[in-house]
Structures are given as C-alpha cells and as structure tokens.
Amino acid sequence: MASEKTFAGRLKEERERKGLSIYALAKSSGMSKQALGKLEAGKRQPAWDTVQVIAKALGVSCEVFVDASIELPKEKPAKPVGRPRKVEPEAFAKEPAPRDPPKLGRPRQVPLEPPAKEGPVKKGRKKKGEGK
Numbered sequence: 001m002a003s004e005k006t007f008a009g010r011l012k013e014e015r016e017r018k019g020l021s022i023y024a025l026a027k028s029s030g031m032s033k034q035a036l037g038k039l040e041a042g043k044r045q046p047a048w049d050t051v052q053v054i055a056k057a058l059g060v061s062c063e064v065f066v067d068a069s070i071e072l073p074k075e076k077p078a079k080p081v082g083r084p085r086k087v088e089p090e091a092f093a094k095e096p097a098p099r100d101p102p103k104l105g106r107p108r109q110v111p112l113e114p115p116a117k118e119g120p121v122k123k124g125r126k127k128k129g130e131g132k
Helices: 005-017 022-029 033-041 048-058
Strands: none
Touching: 005 033, 005 048, 022 033, 022 048, 033 048
C-alpha cells in the first residue's frame, strides 16, 4: 500500500479528504480513471503538468505534494581540466643515453649485379616454324 510520504499516498489522502471518488476527480481534472488509479497505486509517476492539474482539481496548492525528505546531491570536487601529466619512472628520469644523429634523406640503394648471360633462354609458347 502507498505510504503517506509518496505522491501516491498524498494524492489518495487529499482525494479522500475532499470526499471525491477517483471517477469524480478524473472527471474534474480531465484525466482517465485508469491514469489516476495508477498514480494513486504508485505504479506511475506524474509529470509536472499532471501534478498541477490534479492540485487545481482538488483545490489545493502543488506544495501539498512536495516531499520534504528530498535532499539535493552533495557537490563533488571539480575534476582537473585536460589530460593528466605523464609520470616518468625514476629510471627514465635520469639523463637519456646519447643517440646517433638522425639520418637524413632516403636510404641508399645498393645496385644489384646484372645477371650472368648464358645463352638465350626463351620462355613461353613457341611460334610457328621455330626450332623443330
């Protein structure tokens, strides 16, 4: 059953205090009986517009449905902006080892020796009239 602290409990309490049935409240608020029944049963949560319409139909202020136990979330500390700095291990924090200077330009290509010629070698299909 809905407790008095929830919207559903407060809605039922106010409706009964005014002596209205769900049907009468539905008719005066322009809502369906099913929608009000689900709100009263706690199966649905109303939109702000719905709360205002129901409050007006009941002749009460919207503050009747305010939950005093709701608290604002606590502020979290702000996150640092940007990417975190890289932490270097102690082994790398020392002076780096000297490197060879970078080589500029394209790598040198060594020419290949021409293949040794050992007579004509023909590959492929023989033509008509060749080498019988």
